[in-house]
Amino acid sequence: MAKKAIFYHAGCPVCVDAERRFAEALDAGKYDVEVVHLGEDKGRIGEAEKAGVKSVPAMVIDGAAYHINHGADLSALR
Amino acid sequence: MAKKAIFYHAGCPVCVDAERRFAEALDAGKYDVEVVHLGEDKGRIGEAEKAGVKSVPAMVIDGAAYHINHGADLSALR
Numbered sequence: 001m002a003k004k005a006i007f008y009h010a011g012c013p014v015c016v017d018a019e020r021r022f023a024e025a026l027d028a029g030k031y032d033v034e035v036v037h038l039g040e041d042k043g044r045i046g047e048a049e050k051a052g053v054k055s056v057p058a059m060v061i062d063g064a065a066y067h068i069n070h071g072a073d074l075s076a077l078r
Numbered sequence: 079m080a081k082k083a084i085f086y087h088a089g090c091p092v093c094v095d096a097e098r099r100f101a102e103a104l105d106a107g108k109y110d111v112e113v114v115h116l117g118e119d120k121g122r123i124g125e126a127e128k129a130g131v132k133s134v135p136a137m138v139i140d141g142a143a144y145h146i147n148h149g150a151d152l153s154a155l156r
Contacts (some may be wrong), residue, residue, distance in 0.1 A: 002104055005103075021139055025083075027105040066146050 014071035015050040018057040080110040092149035094133040
């Protein structure tokens, strides 16, 4: 069964590029990728923070946070 | 044909974790992933730097550098 991966972003150029690259590059048979725009969906900032996300773009895989380059700090999105 | 992706690391815990996650998560049909240990293969630090890598772990896909979390600065590996 595919594991869940969540890609958090905020629409920034760094985010869009990373999404294009990573959300598409992941093996769809292994990972089910959900893309969340924290600028539009602020209600999910808390959930991202709990998973260890400090900036976007970031990918949470199996509960572990991976920051991919740096677009914006989470604190700037509230 | 699979595109080339290079995962640069230096054996640090952050690197090993990111490698386990990303080098394996990429779709093998789309990406041919080469793993380079810059601590052991210092001759390739220049190539990584040219691709825009500033710290490890990092993944270079189609010539673009993506830093995944932060293990060590490239300058610390010379």
